Amino acid sequence: MNIIIPIKQVPETSNVKMDKETGTMIREGVVSVINPLDLYAIEAGIQLKEQFGGKVTVFTMGPQAATKALKEAIAMGCDEGILISDRKFAGADTWATSYTLSEAIKHIGEYDLVIAGERATDGDTGQVGPGIAAWLDIPLATYVSKIDEVTKDSITVERLVEDGYQILQMPLPALLTVIKEISNPRLPTLRGKKKARVSEVPVMSAEDLKLEESYIGLKGSPTKVVKIGYPKVTRGGKIVKAAGDEGVNEAVEGLIKFLEAKELI
Amino acid sequence: MSYIWTIAEQSKGKLRDVSFELLSRGRKLADKMDTKLCSVLLGNNVTDETLQELIYRGADEVYYIEDARLENFIVETYSKVLSDLIKEYHPHSILAAATSSGRTLMPHVAIHVKTGLTADCTELDIEEGTNNLLQTRPAIGGNIMATIKTPDHRPQMATVRPKSSRPLPLDKSRVGKIIRVALKDELVDSRVKMVGFRKDVEEFVNIEEAEVVVSGGKGMKKQENFVLLRDLAKHFDGVLGASRDAVDRGWLPYPHQVGLSGKTVSPKLYICAGISGSIQHLAGIKTSEYIVAINQDPDANIFQLADFGIVGNLFEVIPKLNARLEAYKKEAK
Numbered sequence: 001m002n003i004i005i006p007i008k009q010v011p012e013t014s015n016v017k018m019d020k021e022t023g024t025m026i027r028e029g030v031v032s033v034i035n036p037l038d039l040y041a042i043e044a045g046i047q048l049k050e051q052f053g054g055k056v057t058v059f060t061m062g063p064q065a066a067t068k069a070l071k072e073a074i075a076m077g078c079d080e081g082i083l084i085s086d087r088k089f090a091g092a093d094t095w096a097t098s099y100t101l102s103e104a105i106k107h108i109g110e111y112d113l114v115i116a117g118e119r120a121t122d123g124d125t126g127q128v129g130p131g132i133a134a135w136l137d138i139p140l141a142t143y144v145s146k147i148d149e150v151t152k153d154s155i156t157v158e159r160l161v162e163d164g165y166q167i168l169q170m171p172l173p174a175l176l177t178v179i180k181e182i183s184n185p186r187l188p189t190l191r192g193k194k195k196a197r198v199s200e201v202p203v204m205s206a207e208d209l210k211l212e213e214s215y216i217g218l219k220g221s222p223t224k225v226v227k228i229g230y231p232k233v234t235r236g237g238k239i240v241k242a243a244g245d246e247g248v249n250e251a252v253e254g255l256i257k258f259l260e261a262k263e264l265i
Numbered sequence: 266m267s268y269i270w271t272i273a274e275q276s277k278g279k280l281r282d283v284s285f286e287l288l289s290r291g292r293k294l295a296d297k298m299d300t301k302l303c304s305v306l307l308g309n310n311v312t313d314e315t316l317q318e319l320i321y322r323g324a325d326e327v328y329y330i331e332d333a334r335l336e337n338f339i340v341e342t343y344s345k346v347l348s349d350l351i352k353e354y355h356p357h358s359i360l361a362a363a364t365s366s367g368r369t370l371m372p373h374v375a376i377h378v379k380t381g382l383t384a385d386c387t388e389l390d391i392e393e394g395t396n397n398l399l400q401t402r403p404a405i406g407g408n409i410m411a412t413i414k415t416p417d418h419r420p421q422m423a424t425v426r427p428k429s430s431r432p433l434p435l436d437k438s439r440v441g442k443i444i445r446v447a448l449k450d451e452l453v454d455s456r457v458k459m460v461g462f463r464k465d466v467e468e469f470v471n472i473e474e475a476e477v478v479v480s481g482g483k484g485m486k487k488q489e490n491f492v493l494l495r496d497l498a499k500h501f502d503g504v505l506g507a508s509r510d511a512v513d514r515g516w517l518p519y520p521h522q523v524g525l526s527g528k529t530v531s532p533k534l535y536i537c538a539g540i541s542g543s544i545q546h547l548a549g550i551k552t553s554e555y556i557v558a559i560n561q562d563p564d565a566n567i568f569q570l571a572d573f574g575i576v577g578n579l580f581e582v583i584p585k586l587n588a589r590l591e592a593y594k595k596e597a598k
């Protein structure tokens with residue numbers, strides 16, 4: 001079973017601190033990591049390979065530095081990494097990104113399954129996975145929490161929706177976007193790290209992929225960002241102490257008043 | 266035709282609330298542009314009476330495509346049907362819900378009709394002069410707000426989170442047109458089949474569409490203690506949420522998880538106890554209207570985002586709060 005996994009490198013948010021004065025995020029010194037939600041896709045892919053054989057290829061569209069993310073994925077157990085990189089890709093929105101990624105997938109070759117993350121934690125749209133499936137015209141299942149069955153030419157998955165889990169069966173090749181429930185990502189092993197260090201990561205440009213220039217980068221993006229604002233994240237609400245019986249009663253009373261004033265009770 | 270469209274959602278022939286929330290957003294835009302507001306629904310066995318409610322809640326026209334093969338959401342077919350409709354009617358803008366189906370359908374359609382799509386918009390407006398849709402959305406865990414335009418492509422498409430706007434009141438004096446559109450056979454994609462549905466979790470909740478969410482974190486200490494929060498939630502007809510730590514400990518199943526790797530919620534009221542307010546948790550609650558936090562650590566990050574915070578032991582505060590709410594209900598009667 002050949003599996004292709006598009007991953008994205010994003011700024012790491014776990015160590016991000018808030019500036020208490022301005023209430024904004026301090027982004028200095030923030031390092032880049034594999035989009036944490038893509039780790040579930042990588043783990044799911046590796047498990048399928050372990051079960052059915054085949055190969056897992058990870059790839060990303062990003063700057064040269066994104067090679068690091070690909071090497072991390074190889075250290076976890078993926079077989080190959082490919083970097084899609086070109087100045088012309090800069091400013092791509094989800095439309096242009098999914099076009100570029102779908103062409104890269106065609107270029108990588110024969111595959112049974114594409115597994116994407118549910119969404120990337122920076123752009124936070126979750127649109128690229130479905131977009132790739134639309135470009136490739138292959139069946140799509142989003143929010144996949146479990147793979148029930150895989151046969152030579154079909155897959156059955158569970159998909160988390162508002163009121164339960166849909167069970168969907170579709171022919172291969174197909175594209176899945178997966179959620180945290182699907183897997184528990186492993187850590188890279190020493191052997192994996194060694195392998196990652198020596199593995200070559202080929203780089204492909206727009207020209208290599210023979211992309212339609214008017215479909216890529218900022219120029220190929222229907223959406224344009226016209227304004228960026230930094231909202232204060234602090235709300236400056238009322239904070240009361242509840243110490244001792246008396247204190248607890250007062251705090252509860254205060255909360256009741258608050259709920260009344262806001263018509264919440 | 267420069268109409269504003271909303272994508273209504275149904276489940277087993279009944280409209281989901283988010284259909285009406287989208288109409289209240291759409292109504293404002295349509296009025297500003299002095300154009301019509303239309304609601305599109307794909308489904309099966311939806312009665313005229315049900316369709317009429319879309320008009321009472323703000324629509325001028327309803328396009329309804331009925332077929333047994335549209336009963337369940339299958340993205341390929343829904344996408345082809347909607348794309349075909351768009352190519353025929355050329356709407357100005359389309360609003361859909363940021364639900365499991367809306368978030369799947371819209372990016373698929375955006376590729377087919379070659380246009381832009383903006384996810385999870387919190388504000389929508391029409392730009393004077395150009396009639397461009399101004400779409401404002403949070404990104405990077407809510408730490409920035411970006412305003413996005415789709416200047417050269419039509420339609421302009423956006424998704425908005427459930428519960429982020431209120432439905433308009435039912436106005437039975439409103440009149441509108443219901444247009445039944447026949448399903449073209451060639452648009453049905455039969456590759457994907459729904460072979461089952463699982464709902465084995467005893468209290469399966471949809472925290473994204475709840476008005477009130479009551480969440481617990483590691484500070485709840487053990488699973489049994491969630492009964493405190495369950496009681497609290499009952500006073501508000503609310504549902505239970507949890508931090509990742511609580512979910513990872515198995516105290517509540519994953520569909521309850523709030524935050525970066527769980528769900529983003531936008532309830533009217535978010536109450537949390539024993540949650541520190543990590544940046545990943547906050548990312549999922551920023552669009553809540555009111556936030557109430559109970560934590561014993563005065564420096565807990567959660568208090569930065571709280572509209573009302575109680576610094577105290579949750580095991581002392583919540584039982585008293587529950588008793589007080591119980592008494593309050595009796596007084597009100």
Ligand SMILES: Cc1cc2nc3c(=O)[nH]c(=O)nc-3n(C[C@H](O)[C@H](O)[C@H](O)COP(=O)(O)OP(=O)(O)OC[C@H]3O[C@@H](n4cnc5c(N)ncnc54)[C@H](O)[C@@H]3O)c2cc1C
Pocket residue numbers: 014036037481482483484485507508509510511522523524525526527528538539540541542543544545546549559560561562565577578579580
């Ligand atoms: C990639 C990534 C994704 C993540 N995604 C998510 C996500 O989606 N959702 C999420 O929630 N987290 C997420 N996390 C984890 C996050 O970083 C935190 O670890 C987690 O939110 C902490 O959960 P908590 O607040 O329940 O626990 P803690 O941080 O341990 O906080 C417990 C709090 O309870 C308080 N407390 C203890 N006892 C009492 C008492 N008796 N009365 C009152 N207060 C008490 C303590 O003061 C403390 O503040 C993610 C992390 C990463 C790296």
Ligand SMILES: Nc1ncnc2c1ncn2[C@@H]1O[C@H](COP(=O)(O)O)[C@@H](O)[C@H]1O
Pocket residue numbers: 005006007008035037038059060061062094097101115116117118119120121123124125126127128129
């Ligand atoms: N630049 C990229 N390179 C490779 N994969 C990507 C890229 N951007 C997004 N993806 C994939 O698409 C998923 C959804 O991303 P997004 O739509 O940006 O939230 C991610 O989890 C990745 O699997």
